[in-house]
Amino acid sequence: MEKELLTLVTFFPLIGAVLLLFVPKDRPDSIKGLSLIIAFVTLIFSFWLYYGFDVMANGMQFEVNIPWISSLGINYHMGIDGISLLLIVLTAILTVLAILASWNSITTGIKGYFISMLLLETGMIGVFCALDFFLFYVFWEVMLIPMYFIIGLWGGPRRVYAAIKFVLFTMFGSLLMLVAIIYLLFEYQRFSGVFSFDMVKIIDDLPLTYREQLWLFGAFALAFAIKVPLFPFHTWLPDAHVEAPTAGSVILAGVLLKMGTYGFIRICLPLFPEASMAYLPYISVLAIIAIIYGALVAMVQKDVKSLVAFSSVSHMGFIMLGMFAFNVQGLEGSVIQMINHGVSTGALFLLVGMIYERRHTRLIEDFGGVAKVMPVYATFFMIVALSSIGLPFTNGFVGEFLILLGTFKANVVYAVIGATGVIFAACYMLWMYQRVFFGKVTRAENEKLVDLDWREKIILIPLVILIFLIGIYPKPFFDRIEPAVNNIVAKVEKARSLAAESGRESQNKFFATDQAETEVVIDSKEPPNE
């Protein structure tokens, strides 16, 4: 059973989607019920993965590796480490909540909607499990189709534009990634004599020249950077987030963006360590621009949903900044922040969706004094907003603290500038909160607002629990991430020392001095240990 568990988690939603085809479309309650059950069973499977996961073990677990298209060495190779594990659980949780959140808000084409949701879940979990480049690419692309329909059919007024923009942006990056993947196939064949798309083998064995690394890193990084989205590739995000239905935004922000950062961690860093170092200053600077630009733009938004969307740009910048610190703290913070962002931003989108269902507006100026009318809602919103800002004892603090710590060790300037983003986050979030919830009830419509019902509370409670759990006792999560992060850091360190030996000069002065400093630190530490 253990062996098939990963396949089961991935394809159970697909089986569910096929089952849904046979439910008559005039029975909406059965459709909703069945899809909820399927998503819930998938969640249980993912918990089973979590408990079956060996914290001590190093490397991939629950591996399945069987030939799929043998002429080209394409295998059905699935396996997870701690990073993928947490993202899978997050995906499963958010899908259940997204289905619950769509309960009343989706009124047309219910069958197609829930089928798309479940197909999307298969695609997303598949991306996090795939250990074969071909398989990874298939899952990566497959999830575009249901998302296209979710935005395009059930979205807001500019949904068609947003949906096409989303697909075209993602496609552009991923097609170049495809060329890079094919190139890797033939490089590996030249090197080892066999066709293989195996991610683990290629990452461990294949020697790439510096030039090749630079090109290939570029191709992969473009695909991932569009997905993250890193400044200046972020322009699809506000459109897609704002126009998507609530559940669509939750999945987009919660999981889809993580596929980009996950790609960086799983593929770019270990496969192209030297190129990663070469690109480090550029990506760090773009990440810092994203942090500050996202926050500033968020501050002037009139629409709460686009405010949350731009805050995503800012938060994803933090994740990238931490990742490219190339040390354990930065990477661990970055991974945990991926989870945090999924939880907090997912919750924010859900909250915005709830008020939108009541008032059919999301403009800040239409609200005011909501806390008096909807106290429970205001409390939930406060908790989530604070976690998004990164208040101590909430999840956001743990992630951002580690990221800044890691970045500080690598480059003080980046850390100092990046840290201002936290202050900006407090500005836009609290200012928005103040205008929406405090003061007098200025509009007559707002006086009759009904507070959250039991369904909505059920949706929010698990997320709030996660916010505090990660904020107060994050150890179980770090235990699972740590071996994977150590592996990546080891790879990068090895490349760094190789680069130092061969005397390859980095073009960036800042980076060069940094490198020298860290080496000195390592040297000075080592003698006492011996």
Place this chain on the structure above:
Amino acid sequence: MDITSASIDFGIIWPEVTLLVAAAVILVLPFFRITTRFSPAIAFIGLVVAALLAANQWDSPNSGFYGMVTCDNFGVAFKLIFVLTSGLALLMAHRYLAARGINRPEFYALLLISSTGMMVMANTTDLVVIFLGLEVMSVPLYVMAGLARRSLESNEAGIKYFIMGAFASSFLLMGIALVFGAAATTDLRRIVADFSFIMSSSQPYLVAGVGLLVVGFGFKIAAVPFHTWVPDVYQGAPTPVTALFSVGPKAAGFAAILRVFTYGFVDLEVLTTLFWILAVLTMTTGNVLALRQDNVKRLLAYSSIAHAGYILVAMVAGGPAGTSAAIFYLVAYAMFNLGGFAVVTLLETRSGCQSDFSELAGLGKAHPYLSTVLALFMFALAGFPPTVGFFGKFYVFSAAVKSGFIWLTVIGVLNSFLSVYYYLRVVKTTFLDRAETTFVPVRYSPAIIVVLIITAAGTLGIGFFPQHLLEFSQSAIFAFL
């Protein structure tokens, strides 16, 4: 091995003979005042028998008719592609032709004769026989394009196709004449054997001749800049005929091109550059012009040009990998392109439907399953996994990367990125746009349902499990008899 085997071996042309006999029966029946109701059935049986006979020739390469006919796995693979295409076009055609009042037995006979021509074209190494096959294929096609005699567009399509086609044929013939002048033979095997001698003695004639051959074949596969006839002919011809146009003659043209240029003149280095340029032009022109079409048939016409460009990429890659990628892509393309045309055919059985974009609006509401299938074909054309369209492109591009054509591959994927936009426009109109007028529901016929099931199952099934088709296309290689 003796290259001029002196036997006249009918065994290697049984599939062709079967199709001709079936065509003859269909044509003769009316003389005996026997009802013509059975002509589609006769044609269908003829195709099935021909397919079985062709399948029987697999893995037993043979040559006959004094070396004029070569029946190897490559040729057999193409025979099967032609039978599949003609069979699906035939199933599409019946109801459509009846609805338009042009359901005449000649159509089925012409279809079979044209398929015979394609088979002849793919199963020879002699330039003259290739030309013979090409004409046998083309003349019925000219007639079929103008089948709807009372429709101005159909007449225009027929005449346009005929005049342009005749032009291309004359180029081809002139090319063959020049090659003959240089090499003193039209048999590719002898040309390959004596290539260096021919090059040293009469290079200018050979190169000029080969250039004219490129023009002639380029017309048949609708490579840019020989594509100008495509949009009007595709739009004007009856839709099932257009479906046939978009796959059959194109595949036959590629069969000839692969034989002539990746086997016959493989040592002529300038050809690689030439086809590199043709591939880039064809892909880019097709995709760019498709962006702003407002008619689905016209859009599919431009998209078929673009797809010819992708197959040219495989051809540029060359070698066994390129050939098998081209064959794989042709089969895949036959599946989803014919599927797309089947949906258009079904829509056009309603009176007054011109397949403009605006007429698609509301289809998603009225026929959710049909529009899902249409969306599947569009995603396949755009190259999304898990459809066979993705694996086909992947295979073509990997052949190109393998041969070191990385920039060509990058141009290819960027083109396929462009194409996503207009294929998604079809999906968008089907599902997302609101109908201005009430959508007139379509009436399914059993035959078209069979076509849709075959093509949809092929598009998804081969997409998930491409291994068998991959092995098939890898074994479909030239035999040097």
